[in-house]
Amino acid sequence: MADVTADDGALRRFLHGLPGVDAVGLQARAATLGTRSIKTTAKAYAIDLAISMIDLTTLEGADTPGKVRALCAKGVHPDPTDRTAPKVAAICVYPDMVATAKEALAGSGIHVASVATAFPAGRAALPVKLADTRDAVAAGADEIDMVIDRGAFLSGRYLAVFEEIKQVKEACVRPDGSAAHLKVIFETGELETYDNVRRVSWLAMLAGADFIKTSTGKVAVNATPPVTLLMLEAVRDFHAATGVQVGVKPAGGIRTTKDAIKYLVMVNETLGEPWLTADWFRFGASSLLNDLLMQRQKLGTGRYSGPDYVTVD
16 A cells, blocks of 8 residues: 555555446435334433544534533433433533543543544635644644645645645644544535545555544535445445544534444444444534433433423524
């Protein structure tokens, strides 16, 4: 695989040599997997698994330390009336809120994730993006969610995108040699074709991505089942070719328990049980958690909660 990234021409030939995506087949497969019926005990397991995979997120200009602390408290105990509810995987915030989240989550085992690299547009010079990443890591971020330069990718400057990911990955390394995990966001709603999604998935994984992520949640089209399925298949094929395991994170637009379970079925059918863990699959969501909690209570009590059962984030 080292030869593949030796120069721009080699990388272009490799990416354009990947099999073309059968759009009709991909959409039909995703639709079929979405019809699987999960009942009773299996549904209860799936709900708890989905909760444990959530990156609970606040990425607003009006974020305050108090809001971040409240979100962290919810992540630790999503349902204050039921301490058996699992905690979430991570709290995701802007870099300037990392220290606040890290302090609030001390001892909880929940990771702090931070968007960096001029999120969500990614329109900044590389030194600025690297400084953004280093600042977040220095503040205590366990995970970095970077955005690729979609303009560079769409104009065919693949090696530039590859090198940027690689340098951000290097910026994730701490002085002691450990490193924050790197999630690479594609903003698939702007990539125009399924073929581009397959190409960018391989490009990011070749550059060292620990996770590949669909979206920022800040555009009209975010995660969709067909696109996520395509990324899962790319991860499967990359693992078969290299032995390297990479995680997947659909983000944006996943709001209901029914939708979350559909995604878990896709993971199980495409990648298998090794990926059915928060170490290798995440949901980028906030409103999803509330629906999961209400469905969880419905399974336990036989009745739906009122609208004040969960907090509004």
